[in-house]
Amino acid sequence: MSIRGGGRWVGTAMLRREDPGLLTGRGQYVDDVDLPGTRSGGTGDAPPGSPPGGPLHAFVVRSPVAHARIASVDVSGARAADGVVAVLTAADLDAAGVGPMPGGEGMPAGALSPPFPVLASGKVVWAGQPVALVVALTPALAADAAELVDVTYDELPAVTSPLEAAAPGAPVLHDGGPEGNVSFRARLATGDADAAFARAAHRVRQRMTSQRIAPVTLEPRGVLAWVCGDPRADDGRLEVRLPTQRPHGSRRWLAAMLGLPPSRIHVVAGDVGGAFGAKGPIYPDQVAVIFAALALGRPVKWIEERGESFLATTHGRDQVADLEMAVAADGRITALRGVVHAGFGAYFTPNAPGSLLGRLGPMLPQGYRISAIDVELVGVLANTPPIGPYRGAGRPEGAYFCERLVDLAATATGLDPAELRRRNFIGPGEFPYTTCTGLVYDSGDYQAGLEEMLTRLDRASLEAERARLAAATGELLGVGIASFVEPGGITPGAGPGGGAPDAGDQATVTVSPSGAVTVAVGTSGHGQGHETAFAQLAADLLGVPCEDVTVVFGDTDTAPFGYGTFGSRSAVAGGTAIYHACQAVLAAATRADAPLPVAQAAARLGGLSATAASGAPPETYASGSYGCRGGRPGYGGGASAARGGGRRLRRGHQPAAGRGPGPRRDRPGPRPGVVRGGRL
């Protein structure tokens, strides 16, 4: 990709243009939106005490138990309570034909994927599952009335860990599966792993757990929905303000669940205060609120309470790996085999299966030349909140599982952990390299990253210090290194086994006669700085000042189609679409009478605009090495962490050390430092 104008903006450090507003309280998060759209919210029909023009407010009644049959749901008390407008249960949604929730994307054939109800019906399968929705004039009245919803639960034994849930005799969440709670078993097999193990001089094995975690965003989840006219008639629209990573996907899901054409639904993400993967799916509580707005014809808002962040937002990770590695006498890794159990919670959410099947499993070989693999990936349902992708979504887990085995192999062979990695890294001349799991790594120089990191880590002086400390005080000084390769740029439906590539994400680039440029892109940011980064890209491509470029996204009316933002894909997919759209604009400007600057061509032509798609760009593979050492305060010149230099990787991970003396400490103790080297 060539950058016009010598890349004046891309790569230039600049303040993020979105920050001043976000940092000074001018962000517009969903709870900041009081009066939606064209509807006043009803000053005439609003009961006394309701805020003028404001929306109704919802409160979600959730299961307090992890697994139970619902014997009865009595909402009569809540319906009669002060200020209550409606109380919805599964029966109301069933009567309207709403649901079920979208299931997992890219599920293996034959997988057990139980229908995920919007509100629990018959059974609850996790503590926190929505059972009823109370809509009232104020949040407090809704919360008061929710206490009057009387649900009788016949509790059942629950199982929350993937290994226990997969075990024979475990309490079964959903009927219809061939193997209890096991939804699928997928096998990654290439080469003759068993033969490699039989020949191996060393075999190392380890059980490794990546524990279940709860992503918690600064802005909780929420939703505000209202209707303009009747969305079921020609002139009406359902307006949805939804903090999401996938505005277009949410529109598609809502259309299917509500039985509306997508054109009648307008989804706006607005400012999104963090997501970390957890705002990728649409959630049952949100769907219930949106349905309430549709059914009542009145705006309804719901904002997640912080406690609900832990009960009702997807959790992440939850995998247990039992893996082993075969190693030849000279330290060559020859095969990897074993099984990974992954918990998926009570139901599948759209992006969830990909974390295991598209990321964790395929990335197990990491940057190593491993020719044989035989690993079973087991997807398990359990009585926890649904598991979703979280920060890396399988990549960190895969790297951890592999790197742990590599360190064990170093111990077994007696080789230095760095040397073992050196001997097994895919060489810089071997790219593009097809892994035993079928991925094609585009480029890399893993050795260079490792060597640079080792230089910065200053291993030699570290070993001397380690020996000195051990002799003088008995204190142990830890040194750890790890390397990683991780993919970015996934386009759903593309890639191995994912079906045919499609058009991908889109971007529309418009140059107005005044020269102002608007970039509308289908990927949807939530705090990562897309407004700045995409403006830099378009400014360089079009040869205009960065200030002249406005970037819009996150609105299904103004942004062209996109899969959204997750899995390190926005620069690859959105950026590629912007590139193609800018090229089309440049071509149009050239046809006018070129060579003219784009702004002048736009002035002559009354504006220029082009929309282009990313296609399914190939995934990219970033890599790097990390080193970590213990140490004493003051050791190593007061800073035990080196700031990255020319090959700095992942600025967000730079430690804030090395800025003069830290706080006084009463006890000497280990102070970890991290250094790294590598390249993208």
Add this chain to the structure above:
Amino acid sequence: MFPVDFAYARAGSLAGALAQLAAAAAAGDDVKVLAGGQSLLPMMKLRLAAPATLLDIGDLAELKGITASGGQLRIGALVTYRDLQRDPRIAAGFPAIADALAVLADPQVRARGTIGGALAHGDPAADLPPVLLALNARVTIASHAGTRTAALEDFLLGVFSTDLADGELITAVTVPTVSAGPGPAGPGPAAPGAPRRTGQAYEKFAHPASHLPLAGACAVIEAQGEAITGARVAVTGIAPRAFRIALPQRDLASRSSSALRAELADGVQFRGAGASELDAVLAGALEAAMAAAGAEPLADQHASGPFRVHLAAVMARRALARALSRADAPAGAA
């Protein structure tokens, strides 16, 4: 996070507040006193508490301010953690209080939370109670009927439970500014003529999210020459209430301060495979105190009972070490 609806009243004077509390007590009305609100309001938002009325005492000047007289510091019940942090008498004379304030909650809570509110709340995992116990603090309690004082030791009863009756209000906490004499360790082999030294410290193992102590310990140590003449240790977070532990006289007094220092330092350095003899002494004293009170160790998903007890012993050792180093340090050094 929406509390059950409640009435709100704001007291204009202490007498008025006590009259209101007395009337409510007589009528059986559910009134809670609102001081800083940093514990009560979250509980109400979580609907763990639903008082019918909040009586806000925030305007009562009688409950504010810190005064030193008669060998004691009188801290008004409405003095906030931040007030305490900024008071030079605390920093100079009560380093253990300063230790606790430095690691207590967060700046927002410290700006609003009050010492009286914290004691009235009776949270078993609060930071100040062990410090105030080790400092022999007393609580002044007023009601429509009059004023009484109680040793904090007697005031704390259990989980969110204190000796505060309906109609009563904490007005102040008093702490002796000079040592209240030998503690449970008893008089050691004092060296006549040698200067008497004291040191105090608070150490805790905090839950990383809530900052509440999974275990915390305060130590006050007195030494004269090489002799340890007194030591008081109190712990929090591991039992239904903060409590003092009795260190058997032979275990501390038998140690010279340099021997104790060496042993404490040894433990702090994490050297050697086994626990030091002192660890066993501290753990034994903890268990004995809990057994005597019939108290089961607190346990939850964050830490088991035995782990909390273990942590408390480690925190106690660290607090003793820090207190001793402060006793040894030249005046003015912390």
